[in-house]
Amino acid sequence: MSTKNAQVTNRVHDQTLPVQNSAPGAARLIPPALVERLQALNGLDVIPDLDLSRFSRWKIGGTADCVVCPRSTAALREVILLAREADVPVTVIGLTTNLLFAQEGIRALVIHLGPQFAGMRIAGNRVWGQAGVWVPGFARRVAKAGLSGIEHLAGIPGTLGGLICMNGGSQRKGIGDHLVSATALDMEGTLHIYDREQCGFAYRTSVFQQNHQIITEAEFEYETAQDTAAVRREMKRILEDRRRKFPQKLPNCGSVFVSNPALYASFGPPGAVIEKCGLKGTARGGAEISHLHANFIVNRGGATTADVLYLIDLIRTRVQQETGCDLEAEAKYVDALGRFSPAHRVARQWAQENTA
Numbered sequence: 001m002s003t004k005n006a007q008v009t010n011r012v013h014d015q016t017l018p019v020q021n022s023a024p025g026a027a028r029l030i031p032p033a034l035v036e037r038l039q040a041l042n043g044l045d046v047i048p049d050l051d052l053s054r055f056s057r058w059k060i061g062g063t064a065d066c067v068v069c070p071r072s073t074a075a076l077r078e079v080i081l082l083a084r085e086a087d088v089p090v091t092v093i094g095l096t097t098n099l100l101f102a103q104e105g106i107r108a109l110v111i112h113l114g115p116q117f118a119g120m121r122i123a124g125n126r127v128w129g130q131a132g133v134w135v136p137g138f139a140r141r142v143a144k145a146g147l148s149g150i151e152h153l154a155g156i157p158g159t160l161g162g163l164i165c166m167n168g169g170s171q172r173k174g175i176g177d178h179l180v181s182a183t184a185l186d187m188e189g190t191l192h193i194y195d196r197e198q199c200g201f202a203y204r205t206s207v208f209q210q211n212h213q214i215i216t217e218a219e220f221e222y223e224t225a226q227d228t229a230a231v232r233r234e235m236k237r238i239l240e241d242r243r244r245k246f247p248q249k250l251p252n253c254g255s256v257f258v259s260n261p262a263l264y265a266s267f268g269p270p271g272a273v274i275e276k277c278g279l280k281g282t283a284r285g286g287a288e289i290s291h292l293h294a295n296f297i298v299n300r301g302g303a304t305t306a307d308v309l310y311l312i313d314l315i316r317t318r319v320q321q322e323t324g325c326d327l328e329a330e331a332k333y334v335d336a337l338g339r340f341s342p343a344h345r346v347a348r349q350w351a352q353e354n355t356a
C-alpha cells in the first residue's frame with residue numbers, strides 16, 4: 001500500500017486490517033529530513049523512537065519511530081502540513097487507554113495530544129477544554145464549579161479528545177450527551193466545527209472514528225447542580241465502585257468488550273458471561289483474563305500483542321459457543337501505519353494465521 005493511501009485510511013476504525021508480520025525495526029517511513037523540520041518548529045516536543053511497551057497504558061507494543069506532542073493548534077497544523085508534504089501517514093493518540101499497539105510498533109508519525117495540550121475554562125454553565133485535558137481532572141473541576149452531569153466521567157483515565165472520539169462514559173451515558181460543539185482539524189490543515197448532531201454520537205462511537213480528523217477542543221453545557229454535595233458523593237461512590245471492581249495494579253485497557261444488548265438481555269454483561277464460561281484467570285504469556293473482572297485483560301509482565309490477541313479470540317469463541325452471541329471489542333488495535341481496527345477482528349485474523 002502506498003503511504004498516500006495510508007494517509008487517507010489511517011483513522012478508519014472498522015476495517016479489517018492485515019496483521020503486520022514484518023520484523024521490528026522494519027524500514028522507516030519518516031525521513032530524517034522530516035524529523036529535523038519537526039524539531040525546528042516552535043510549540044511542540046518531538047520524541048524519536050518511543051518504546052510503546054513503556055509508554056502505552058497496556059505496556060505493550062514495539063517502537064513508535066516518531067511521536068510529536070504539539071502545544072497549540074497552530075503547531076498541530078504545521079505538523080499536519082509537513083507530514084502531508086512528506087507523504088507520511090499520521091495518526092493521533094491520547095493516553096492510549098483504549099489501544100493495543102502492534103508488536104512491530106508504528107512507522108507512521110504519531111501525534112500525541114495530552115497534558116501539553118490541556119487548557120480548560122469554565123464560565124457559568126459552559127465548559128471549554130482542549131483535547132488533551134485529563135478526564136478525571138475535567139470531571140472534578142466541573143463538579144467544583146457547582147455543575148452536574150459529569151458524575152459518570154469520574155475515574156475514566158483518558159483524554160477529552162479520546163473520550164469524544166469513543167463517546168465514552170459510564171452508567172449508560174456518554175460524553176457527547178452534554179457536548180455543544182467540537183472543533184477538529186482535517187488532514188489538509190482546515191478546522192471544522194461540529195455541533196452535537198454532526199458528531200454522530202451513538203454507543204461508544206462518533207463521526208471522528210470515520211472522518212480522519214483530529215479533535216482540538218470542545219465546548220460543553222452542564223446543569224447547575226441542585227446539591228453540590230450530592231454530586232461529590234455520587235462521584236465518590238462511582239470511584240469507589242471502580243476501585244473495588246476493576247484491577248488497579250496491573251496494566252490494562254479497561255473493558256475489552258462492549259456490552260451486546262442481546263447478550264445482556266439473556267445472559268448479562270460481558271464480564272459476567274466470560275466468568276460463567278470459566279475463563280477468569282486464563283493466561284497466555286504475560287497476559288491474563290483478570291481474576292477480579294473477566295472483561296479486563298491484564299499485563300502481568302512482558303505481555304505481547306499476540307498474547308492479548310490470543311485471549312481476545314479465545315473469549316469470543318467460547319462466548320459464541322456458550323451463548324450464540326458475538327462480542328465486539330471496545331479496545332482498538334493500532335497497526336504499523338497507525339490505522340485503528342476493533343481488536344477482535346485482528347484477533348480472529350491472527351488466530352486463523354497462527355493455529356495450524
Ligand SMILES: Cc1cc2nc3c(=O)[nH]c(=O)nc-3n(C[C@H](O)[C@H](O)[C@H](O)COP(=O)(O)OP(=O)(O)OC[C@H]3O[C@@H](n4cnc5c(N)ncnc54)[C@H](O)[C@@H]3O)c2cc1C
Pocket residue numbers: 011057092093094095096097098099113131155156157158159160161162163164165166167168169170208213214215216246252253254255332340
Ligand atoms: C482502567 C480503565 C477504565 C476505563 N473505563 C472506561 C469507562 O468507564 N468508560 C469508557 O467509555 N471508557 C473507559 N476506558 C477506556 C478509555 O479510557 C476511553 O475510551 C478513553 O476515552 C480513551 O481516551 P484516550 O485519551 O486514552 O484515547 P486513546 O486510547 O489514546 O485513543 C482512543 C481513540 O481515540 C482517538 N483519539 C484520541 N485523541 C483524539 C483526538 N484528539 N482527536 C481525534 N481522535 C482522537 C484515537 O485515534 C483512538 O482511535 C477505560 C480505560 C481504562 C484503562
